[in-house]
Amino acid sequence: MTLEELRDQIDALDRQLVELLSERARAALMIGHLKAATALPVYEPAREKVIYANVRAANKGPLPDIELTHIYERIIDVMRALQRNELASERNAQAVAPGHGTGAQAPETGIKQ
Numbered sequence: 001m002t003l004e005e006l007r008d009q010i011d012a013l014d015r016q017l018v019e020l021l022s023e024r025a026r027a028a029l030m031i032g033h034l035k036a037a038t039a040l041p042v043y044e045p046a047r048e049k050v051i052y053a054n055v056r057a058a059n060k061g062p063l064p065d066i067e068l069t070h071i072y073e074r075i076i077d078v079m080r081a082l083q084r085n086e087l088a089s090e091r092n093a094q095a096v097a098p099g100h101g102t103g104a105q106a107p108e109t110g111i112k113q
Contacts, residue, residue: 032083042083
């Protein structure tokens, strides 16, 4: 393959990764809602250990397990922050009843809809 063809392949793979990460984020948000409804904490270290073990078990290379784990640590950090931001926004919205607000808007979360 040529350099251009390989770069095109990487671009296509990146688009797939973005779609999968977005799908994962949507699932993480739904989990956050369920955790809030059942008073579970957003941070669950035991669950994260299971995720890392699953990722290492599925890894067929060429990424070393430790590097793949580092990538997933960052993914999980971002998903956890997404859950916290979403739940905080909902709590803020519930705290201000419609028509009785201060007119202030919630801070941006950086999430594109």
